Amino acid sequence: MVEKLSKEKAGLFDHIIKSLNLVLMNSALYAPNHPAFNSSVGSFKNTLDKWLTAEETLELGISPDNILLNGAFVKEDSGLYSSTAEYLHKKGLMALCFKRGQFKEGKDKAFA
Secondary structure: OOOOOHHHHHHHHHHHHHHHHHHHHHHHHOOOOOOHHHHHHHHHHHHHHHHHHHOOOEEEEEEEOOOOEEEEEEOOHHHHHHHHHHHHHHHOEEEEEEEEOOOOOOOOHHOO
16 A cells, blocks of 8 residues: 655646646557657656656556556546546556656657
């Protein structure tokens, strides 16, 4: 079980999920070199970097209808979390782990 997130950290986690969701939507709509796609990936990276300044990693679990942080639910009834989880789960992803410093080059290939 993960410790209760501070209000600031919970807000940042929400922003990460929103940014990830936007990248996923844009990856379905646009080519990897499209400005809208690149902008959404850049926004996601910036948000992720904020998290990773304080933490070494960000570990997301993906259930069929929710996103988990370090094995625990952050929000039980969130349409955003649910739709993001559903999309990733249908793609066969059960977990995502981001580590400080790993998200540098090839960002478009990670979501293509």
